Amino acid sequence: DTGVSQDPRHKITKRGQNVTFRCDPISEHNRLYWYRQTLGQGPEFLTYFQNEAQLEKSRLLSDRFSAERPKGSFSTLEIQRTEQGDSAMYLCASSYGQGHTEAFFGQGTRLTVV
Amino acid sequence: AQKVTQAQTEISVVEKEDVTLDCVYETRDTTYYLFWYKQPPSGELVFLIRRNSFDEQNEISGRYSWNFQKSTSSFNFTITASQVVDSAVYFCALSETGANNLFFGTGTRLTVIP
Numbered sequence: 157d158t159g160v161s162q163d164p165r166h167k168i169t170k171r172g173q174n175v176t177f178r179c180d181p182i183s184e185h186n187r188l189y190w191y192r193q194t195l196g197q198g199p200e201f202l203t204y205f206q207n208e209a210q211l212e213k214s215r216l217l218s219d220r221f222s223a224e225r226p227k228g229s230f231s232t233l234e235i236q237r238t239e240q241g242d243s244a245m246y247l248c249a250s251s252y253g254q255g256h257t258e259a260f261f262g263q264g265t266r267l268t269v270v
Numbered sequence: 271a272q273k274v275t276q277a278q279t280e281i282s283v284v285e286k287e288d289v290t291l292d293c294v295y296e297t298r299d300t301t302y303y304l305f306w307y308k309q310p311p312s313g314e315l316v317f318l319i320r321r322n323s324f325d326e327q328n329e330i331s332g333r334y335s336w337n338f339q340k341s342t343s344s345f346n347f348t349i350t351a352s353q354v355v356d357s358a359v360y361f362c363a364l365s366e367t368g369a370n371n372l373f374f375g376t377g378t379r380l381t382v383i384p
Contacts, residue, residue, distance in 0.1 A: 159314075187370075189370075189371060191371075196376070196377075197376055197377075198274075198361050198363070198374030198375050198376050198377050199315070199361070199372070199374050200374070201371035201372070201373070204370040204371060206370075211370065212370050212371070214371075245313065247315065249315075256303040256320070256322075256365045257320075258305070258317045258320055259317070259372065260317065261307075261314055261315035261316075262314065263312060263313045263314040264313045264314070266313075
């Protein structure tokens, strides 16, 4: 399968714990995005990478959130000191080239903070 | 400021009926892109179409068609002869010039009843 892959698919954690999610984009895609989706809402943009450079961060990305994309390949999204409000689906997407090309999404990681 | 409104929260139709999903957007940009994505129960967003603001031609792809009208800031999506497999949440999204992300509406949940 050559689509966008996310791991884990589900994560249950206790409030205050740290969690890390991984995204493997389509191999030739230079752009990678993280979105968050809560129940009944559309995805909301969190952050964007072009190759290994993190070029944009949403104001939704508080200082408890950090994302990396070492060597411009896979990406990780870490949430420190999780809160119940962090419970959501975290979606990764990738695209290729310049401009507003179509983005391919992974199946997401569903986080539940208890 | 950008805004995407999908006023229809949920729609139910009987199989083989036609259904139109509405999308109204707001943007100050003269150049922008509009998208439709499908999110089946598996959670992965599937790209359906991208349209730039200079191309107002309607598009048809099999049972799917899109009506883009700049005069009313709408980008509506019609499914002809709906099938059970069309059951999903459909999102309309906007991307402005210089933006690196998609701005999504809240989605319309379509249920096709056999």
